[in-house]
Amino acid sequence: MVTYIDAATAPLKNTGQIRLYGPEDFEGMQRAGQLTARCLDALVDFVVPGVTTNQIDAFVFDFGAQHNAIPATLNYRGYTKSCCTSINHVVCHGIPNDKPLKEGDIVNIDVTYILDGWHGDSSRMYAVGKPKRAAERLMDVTYQSLLRGIEAARPGNTTGDIGAAIQTYVEAERCSVVRDFCGHGVGRLFHDMPNILHYGRPGEGVELKPGMIFTIEPMVNLGRPHVKVLSDGWTAVTRDRSLTAQYEHSIGITADGCQIFTLSPAGLDNPVDRPAS
Numbered sequence: 001m002v003t004y005i006d007a008a009t010a011p012l013k014n015t016g017q018i019r020l021y022g023p024e025d026f027e028g029m030q031r032a033g034q035l036t037a038r039c040l041d042a043l044v045d046f047v048v049p050g051v052t053t054n055q056i057d058a059f060v061f062d063f064g065a066q067h068n069a070i071p072a073t074l075n076y077r078g079y080t081k082s083c084c085t086s087i088n089h090v091v092c093h094g095i096p097n098d099k100p101l102k103e104g105d106i107v108n109i110d111v112t113y114i115l116d117g118w119h120g121d122s123s124r125m126y127a128v129g130k131p132k133r134a135a136e137r138l139m140d141v142t143y144q145s146l147l148r149g150i151e152a153a154r155p156g157n158t159t160g161d162i163g164a165a166i167q168t169y170v171e172a173e174r175c176s177v178v179r180d181f182c183g184h185g186v187g188r189l190f191h192d193m194p195n196i197l198h199y200g201r202p203g204e205g206v207e208l209k210p211g212m213i214f215t216i217e218p219m220v221n222l223g224r225p226h227v228k229v230l231s232d233g234w235t236a237v238t239r240d241r242s243l244t245a246q247y248e249h250s251i252g253i254t255a256d257g258c259q260i261f262t263l264s265p266a267g268l269d270n271p272v273d274r275p276a277s
Contacts, residue, residue: 002194002206007187018185018193020211025118026252026259029187029213032069032120033250033261036113039063040124041266047126049103053085053096056109064113072112072119072190079234084110084123091178091219091227091236091244103129106139108246112190119186121215122262123248127271134222135243136272141173142220142245143270149198149216153251153258157208163200166218178219178244180227180236185214186250208253217248 007019021029039060046059061082064071071082079095086094086108087101094108101107110123125139145166152165170177183196194206198218223242230237238244247270251258263269 004209007211012188014189014192016193018206018209018212019187020209021187021213021252022211025187025213026261028116028118029120029250029252029261030259032113032115032118033122034120034265035064035067035069035115036111036120036122037262037264039111039113040109040122041264041268043109043126044268047101047107047109047128049129050100052098052100053087053094053107054098056085057081057083057096060109060111067113067115069113069115072114072121076190084108086110086244086246088243089238089241091221091238092181092246093234093236095232095234101128104131104135105129106131106135106243106245110246110248117188119188119190119250120262121186121190121248121250123217123246124269125245125247125271138175138220138222138243139245140270140272141170141175142218143247143272145170145177145198145218145220146216146247146249149218150249150251150258150260153208153216153253155208155210155253155255158203158205159194159196159208160200160204161202162216163197163205164202167199170218170220176221176223176225178221178225178227181217181219183215183217183248185212187213210253210255212253213250215248215250217246219244219246
């Protein structure tokens with residue numbers, strides 16, 4: 001049985017209920033989401049061959065500190081970095097290190113800032129130099145699948161409608177949707193209800209109501225959907241070593257659709273659409 005609760009009266013922990021937020025909460029999420037988006041924008045020119053993911057991590061920490069925000073991942077359940085950097089066949093939760101990026105790599109950078117108590121959670125793909133055509137196509141398919149999921153995010157629809165929109169598109173493009181990870185409620189908490197699966201059937205799942213806030217973050221593989229988590233307990237990789245990509249936005253359900261809190265103010269959400277530098 002799904003229950004909804006006014007976020008203003010809900011305890012600050014995951015109770016299994018779905019919080020419904022008000023207009024002032026949406027404003028807080030917009031501010032946090034835009035700070036994250038601006039950081040991801042600033043990384044566009046920083047992600048080049050030779051840069052290490054530890055340097056990216058330091059950039060994310062410093063950018064947040066300059067704007068009175070802290071990275072939500074830092075010391076979260078023992079995680080020691082300010083962002084996640086997932087390269088090539090790493091599906092998600094890649095841990096920054098001192099290995100330099102190389103020409104042709106693709107990397108997902110996942111940033112969540114906490115600003116005034118609100119979590120702005122977003123991730124994008126970055127091409128390191130000139131990507132191979134297959135990698136470029138995978139990034140575009142993944143980004144387009146996110147847009148289709150967002151289009152289905154409106155009141156009266158269900159979480160299954162979001163998943164079905166993503167899955168139908170991805171599989172028609174001869175790619176596969178990762179099933180081991182999902183989107184999630186977000187707001188005052190980093191991870192909350194509901195879970196947002198990126199596959200499913202229309203009409204199934206939880207009904208979407210105005211005031212709900214959550215992420216949509218499809219992970220799409222060129223090969224099979226299966227993943228495994230490495231011995232570090234965080235890094236998830238494709239079992240067949242195929243390329244993978246992910247994009248993520250934080251959104252809120254409105255009276256007639258949804259508001260995307262983490263849109264790039266510079267229009268840099270998708271590297272395939274970015275002008276060559």
